Amino acid sequence: MKVALLELRRRPWRFAPAVIALVLLTVLLLILGGLLDGLYSGFTGALRAQPGELLAYAADARLSVLRSRIDAATAAEVERAPGVAQVGVLGTALLGATVPGQVTEASVALFGYQLAPHGVPAPPSQAGKVYADTSLKAHGVKEGQTLLLGPKRYPVSVVGWVSGTNFLLQGGLWGNVDTWREVLASARPDLMLAAGTYQVLTVSTAAGADPARVAAAIDVATGGTTYTVTRSFAVDALPGIKQQRSTFNAIIDMTFVVAALVVALFFVLLILERTGMYAVFKAIGASSGQLVSQVVLQAIVIAALSFVLGAMLALAVGAVIPPEVPLELTVGRAIEVALGLIVMATLGSGLSLRRVVRIDPATAIS
């Protein structure tokens, strides 16, 4: 063990190629993971923050919030369904917002709500007042400002901040249902809904009730005009979410395999160069196991060092990346990358096992 660490200290440049490759791979893994987390949060935040365990959509909307329409009579049927404790209405509109003093407009998702989502205060009592998602600060939005929404420039003033409430990568704005309806009438007459009609219902179940059974009961109670699903199901049904996650995870997995490959190739090369030295070690009594442990230890140290350097570089990249790129660097993701890198480095270096075992101690004196 001591020899392995001594070699790392005395001849650090020998390990530079592997460290450089692993640092770059760490940056790639952290950025890819950060993008995946940022995209997921930016796409789904508003739905994940909903207070109810269930969301009820119009059956023919195919779980699209924007296309769903639920009228007052249906909402009343949902309220009466067995196992339902509380029902709140929800509506959204995707718009461009003119921000005072800014040249480019901000893309926003204006929500009208009754039941406060997690982390969002109760709806403002006045129309035209909204809470803004903190992500909009990057677009120059400030508390107290008046934003102008849509082509008809409907004014809304920002009265406070909320976080993690974006929807389809558009900054969340949260106002009362009157604000939402007035904005729809002004900006999207084609999406306007009649009084009492909303897009989606957020449903809280009674204590002890099984959400899946309550969802089925709601759809029966409404005669099949609704399609009620759990919040997590609704989140996964957003367009592209599943595909996005599987594509990014496949790329991340591939990058881990590449890391193992790089470590494996590097140590094969190193062992080839050190065959004579290992033969001497074996000749003076070192076992193959001890030598392999040295190789694995060096790989783990290299992986850990590369992770630290890579994480610092990723943080620097994250600091200069434009605010519209949904990058979210989290501690959880960093731990996952660090562990993954160490495991893959161990596996990669372990591939040298055969070469180390095959070294003949007699080579030391031939």
Next chain:
Amino acid sequence: MLLASREIRRAPVRFGLLAGAIGLLMFLVFFQQTLLSSLLNSFTGALQHQTGTVLVYSFEARQNLEASVLSPDIVAKVAAVPGVDEAGPLGEATLTFLANGQQVDMAVIGAEPGRPGQPTKLISGRPAITPGEGVASSEAKGFAIGDTVTTSAGGSPVTIVGLTEQSQFNVQPTLFVTFGTYTTLRKAANPDATAVPPSAVAVIPSPGVGPQAVAASINAAVPGTAALARSDAVANAPGVSSTQGSFTIVLALAVVVVALVTGFFFLILTIQKTPSLTLLRAVGAPAGYLVRGLIQQVVLVLGVALLVAVGLVLAATAAVNAGLPLTVEPRALVTSTMVIVGLSLLGVAFSVWRVLRIEPIRAVSRAGLGGIE
């Protein structure tokens, strides 16, 4: 040269495995490239393959057709701009249809008959001319000329009178209809809608006037609009640049890995063969001869890998159901191959340097040969 090819013949498993591994990595590059171009085509094919060479959005839509809403009087204002030959309203919305008893989401694009916005990639049938007619993208499996579809909300049926190719929008089946039919479908889907304004204006410039120039004139003359040449509208459509950016990172990584694997493999081989190469140098083989042999081996391995990769990508595009039509683009394949070969040769540069550094004298100074190191 003889030596290099003979070595490959004598160690077919070693070189075969390397060629196979590189072939798989090259396949990964080619397949992702195919996926990227097909995906982009499915995102914006309907915009790319319609007759309007300039598209005018509402300014606040941030170049997103789905978010764009224009006042109907904007069409006339755009038509009056110098350099505009023809202008017509264009509507776009995603609606749920009932087709063969199943609900399916389709992007509906409405344009006035004979005006800009008509699909250009008609493969059978004819364009939609009268109300209640539609042209479906052929990728929407299950649709044939003569079929009728209705929105799940009810309303008048639409009869398919033509089929297009490469004309999807937002990776969805697409239905091209007249603007009147579009309005009817939107109202059927949402009877509460107080109006169905156009999403954009499609423009054909006057002869001799370029799309960029007309777009600039419209932007200057009609406030509240954002006019773009068709190619810019396609490049700036939501999702296009982020998809392209993500894939570029992955493709770049894969290409670097190919170069790295090739470089490492030949470096290991060179180090293993150093005593033999030293002996060859000692008996008179020039360094250039050994380097040429090394390069020949690299090129042969890459050649076999390329064959493996092309075979796999052709088989995969035929067999894989990615949910969108996959088409191999030969030009992109050639470009990638050139980049991979170039970078792989760069990757073996260190091996070449090791070969050039071999001192023939070391052949007789090795302790095993009775020399003194």
